[in-house]
Amino acid sequence: xxxxxxxRVRVTSTRRDAATRGSLRPLVRxxxxxxxxxxxxxxxxxxxxxxxxxxxxxxxxxxxxGLPLLFLLVPATRxxxxxxxxxPWLVLAVVVYPVxxxxxxxxxxxxxxxxxxxxxxxxxx
Amino acid sequence: xxxAYGVVAITLICTVTLVIGAFGLRLSRTTSDFYxxxxxxxxxxxxxxIGGEYLSAASFLxxxxxxxxxxxxxLWFPVGYTVGYVVLLVLVAAPLRRSGAYTxxxxxxxxxESTVVRRLASVLVVGIGWLYLLPQLQGAGLALRTVTGAPGxxxxxxxxxxxxxxxxxxxxxxxxxVQAVQYWVKLTAIAVPAFVLLxxxxxxxxxxxxxxxxxxxxxxxNGLAGQGHPVYATYSLLLxxxxxxxxxxxxxxxxxxxxxxxxxxxxxxxxxxxxxxxxLFPPLYGVLGRVYLPSLPAGVAADSLVLRLPGAVLPGxxxxxxxxxLAGGAFAAFLSTASGLTISVAGVIEQDxxxxxxxxxxxxxxxxxxxxxxxxxxxxVVPYAASRLIEPVGLATMxxxxxxxxxSTFCPLLVLGAWWRRLSTVGAAAGLLVGGTxxxxxxxxxxxxxxxxxxxxxxxxxxxxxxxxxxxxTAIVVSIATPGRVPRHTARTMVRLHTPEDLALDRx
Numbered sequence: 133x134x135x136x137x138x139x140r141v142r143v144t145s146t147r148r149d150a151a152t153r154g155s156l157r158p159l160v161r162x163x164x165x166x167x168x169x170x171x172x173x174x175x176x177x178x179x180x181x182x183x184x185x186x187x188x189x190x191x192x193x194x195x196x197x198g199l200p201l202l203f204l205l206v207p208a209t210r211x212x213x214x215x216x217x218x219x220p221w222l223v224l225a226v227v228v229y230p231v232x233x234x235x236x237x238x239x240x241x242x243x244x245x246x247x248x249x250x251x252x253x254x255x256x257x
Numbered sequence: 258x259x260x261a262y263g264v265v266a267i268t269l270i271c272t273v274t275l276v277i278g279a280f281g282l283r284l285s286r287t288t289s290d291f292y293x294x295x296x297x298x299x300x301x302x303x304x305x306x307i308g309g310e311y312l313s314a315a316s317f318l319x320x321x322x323x324x325x326x327x328x329x330x331x332l333w334f335p336v337g338y339t340v341g342y343v344v345l346l347v348l349v350a351a352p353l354r355r356s357g358a359y360t361x362x363x364x365x366x367x368x369x370e371s372t373v374v375r376r377l378a379s380v381l382v383v384g385i386g387w388l389y390l391l392p393q394l395q396g397a398g399l400a401l402r403t404v405t406g407a408p409g410x411x412x413x414x415x416x417x418x419x420x421x422x423x424x425x426x427x428x429x430x431x432x433x434x435v436q437a438v439q440y441w442v443k444l445t446a447i448a449v450p451a452f453v454l455l456x457x458x459x460x461x462x463x464x465x466x467x468x469x470x471x472x473x474x475x476x477x478x479n480g481l482a483g484q485g486h487p488v489y490a491t492y493s494l495l496l497x498x499x500x501x502x503x504x505x506x507x508x509x510x511x512x513x514x515x516x517x518x519x520x521x522x523x524x525x526x527x528x529x530x531x532x533x534x535x536x537l538f539p540p541l542y543g544v545l546g547r548v549y550l551p552s553l554p555a556g557v558a559a560d561s562l563v564l565r566l567p568g569a570v571l572p573g574x575x576x577x578x579x580x581x582x583l584a585g586g587a588f589a590a591f592l593s594t595a596s597g598l599t600i601s602v603a604g605v606i607e608q609d610x611x612x613x614x615x616x617x618x619x620x621x622x623x624x625x626x627x628x629x630x631x632x633x634x635x636x637x638v639v640p641y642a643a644s645r646l647i648e649p650v651g652l653a654t655m656x657x658x659x660x661x662x663x664x665s666t667f668c669p670l671l672v673l674g675a676w677w678r679r680l681s682t683v684g685a686a687a688g689l690l691v692g693g694t695x696x697x698x699x700x701x702x703x704x705x706x707x708x709x710x711x712x713x714x715x716x717x718x719x720x721x722x723x724x725x726x727x728x729x730x731t732a733i734v735v736s737i738a739t740p741g742r743v744p745r746h747t748a749r750t751m752v753r754l755h756t757p758e759d760l761a762l763d764r765x
Contacts (some may be wrong), residue, residue, distance in 0.1 A: 174756075200492060240523060
């Protein structure tokens with residue numbers, strides 16, 4: 133948030149262009165009217181969010197989707213025991229859930245960060 | 258088993274549900290009441306409500322029965338149910354809330370600006386809803402027969418009557434609080450007996466599970482080997498559950514009660530936590546079942562294991578009490594999920610399929626409310642009739658088929674709709690049609706003809722792994738071929754779906 137007042141400037145002459153600052157209209161309007169500039173910002177936001185989504189999904193697909201493959205290719209893991217509990221049971225009945233929660237939390241924080249930055253950039257103009 | 262306890266528990270749950278439904282009529286009289294209330298619902302309460310509605314017969318009874326029968330591989334079911342919400346969170350939670358859509362048909366119309374796509378989506382919502390209601394009603398019949406010995410058709414009928422009474426009165430669904438309480442009721446009903454049973458198990462010197470061929474039961478890649486292709490079946494199941502959650506009819510409505518996209522994400526995050534917590538318990542019943550009930554009597558469905566286990570571990574009063582608690586929890590699961598589904602299905606039937614026709618037949622005599630009541634009746638009578646005619650194929654199996662259809666139709670629509678600007682009206686319609694037809698055919702063959710052998714059986718029994726890619730490909734290829742049919746206001750819709758609400762935009 134930029135709540136501080138802008139730095140003082142010594143005015144030395146009249147500002148002839150003061151009345152016609154058309155180029156500095158709020159960026160929100162560009163978004164609203166889908167101008168070229170607005171579209172550039174929108175596609176920036178969407179690709180940032182989509183990239184994040186794909187990173188998270190890839191992690192999930194490799195982590196979770198890799199398990200059947202691991203069991204298939206390394207048969208020893210099927211009956212591996214950690215203490216009294218077999219590894220596949222431990223992973224699928226317990227470990228999956230906290231990991232899913234951590235991944236979801238990471239996603240929520242990151243996507244909120246992207247949106248915050250987007251809002252700041254758009255408001256700055 | 259002591260019948261009295263069970264009857265008391267089930268009657269209590271049904272009565273409470275009806276009473277709350279009647280109060281709900283007073284509390285939420287107009288749609289605007291509902292919307293205004295929606296703005297004040299916190300993500301945590303909303304998440305409990307989603308959990309309360311989502312945890313169904315398959316979760317409460319089905320998973321334990323599957324783990325008991327088929328072992329480790331069945332753990333993919335609860336994992337998939339939970340992961341589905343992570344996928345939903347990552348791909349569509351915020352855009353769906355920002356779309357302002359109340360039902361899947363609303364989203365289809367808002368994004369694609371086409372009533373044809375809306376119609377298609379409506380038909381699919383009804384189909385998936387019916388497919389999902391079927392196991393709820395079968396589960397209710399099973400639970401009641403196990404607890405009281407009543408014939409199989411009674412339990413389903415009770416659930417159907419309570420749900421229709423409630424939905425027609427307009428209560429239940431509109432009160433987030435009720436569904437939120439349902440989650441905690443179900444969690445308590447499954448967790449407390451689990452702890453008691455575990456304590457008894459430790460007291461007995463923690464004996465090991467008894468399985469005929471323990472390697473198959475204990476190790477992965479065996480349980481889903483019904484048709485001999487366990488690796489394919491595992492992946493296909495995971496895809497169906499992971500991608501199907503976002504397309505279930507009763508899930509999207511709950512997102513509407515979030516104030517904004519950010520809250521929708523936070524709600525989904527909490528849902529993942531609540532579901533993870535609940536799903537720690539059902540597999541315990543499956544494993545303990547192998548310890549104390551190594552074989553079930555002939556003709557007894559494994560889905561009733563949860564209700565039978567306490568009596569086997571602790572014969573006498575404590576076991577009977579725990580059984581009653583579990584039966585009550587199971588009925589809470591049937592009622593809340595069935596209510597949510599019935600409302601969603603009835604809303605679509607009334608709005609998109611019935612309204613015009615009804616006024617033509619009656620000459621505008623029928624009010625919207627009467628139409629809705631008729632729709633609610635239709636919404637539950639059809640699956641009830643089907644539940645009497647179709648041979649049960651197992652609660653969780655049936656539910657996974659509903660997920661497969663949802664994943665092959667609404668997943669492409671929602672994901673491409675939220676992220677791909679070039680999606681055309683024709684492309685979306687083609688994707689829905691092709692995905693829906695293929696998945697429905699596969700489900701139909703599996704349910705009606707029973708499991709087939711070899712690859713055909715594997716491909717039809719778990720169709721998601723091929724129907725989802727085909728549906729996506731159809732939507733994409735047809736969209737690229739018909740660039741002229743991209744909705745006119747796509748750019749404006751995208752602004753609405755993706756910009757944070759703190760920017761003062763025109764949100765239409």
